[in-house]
Amino acid sequence: MSQGPMLRGSGVTLDTIFSETNVVSRKTKIVCTLGPACWSVEMLGTLIDSGMNVARLNFSHGDHETHSATLQRLRKALSTRRGKHVAVMLV
Numbered sequence: 001m002s003q004g005p006m007l008r009g010s011g012v013t014l015d016t017i018f019s020e021t022n023v024v025s026r027k028t029k030i031v032c033t034l035g036p037a038c039w040s041v042e043m044l045g046t047l048i049d050s051g052m053n054v055a056r057l058n059f060s061h062g063d064h065e066t067h068s069a070t071l072q073r074l075r076k077a078l079s080t081r082r083g084k085h086v087a088v089m090l091v
Contacts, residue, residue: 031052031054032055032056039069040073044077048081052086054086054088055074055088055089
């Protein structure tokens with residue numbers, strides 16, 4: 001059992017919150033809406049490494065060519081990370 005103060009009525013301690021997470025068994029998913037600030041391969045890689053599960057592309061902003069290029073960069077970032085998978089949500 002983890003040490004540290006117990007959060008009221010939850011059976012969860014601060015140690016369990018701040019401990020390493022097994023992203024495979026994690027039930028909560030991280031959805032990232034991709035915009036100009038994170039379109040580079042390097043930034044997409046950082047998002048993947050940080051646990052991004054879903055890349056969301058908002059078609060209300062940008063055009064098909066821009067989103068296609070972003071998708072290609074996402075695939076490039078994923079190609080160097082074996083065992084990582086990211087779903088793509090088009091809205």
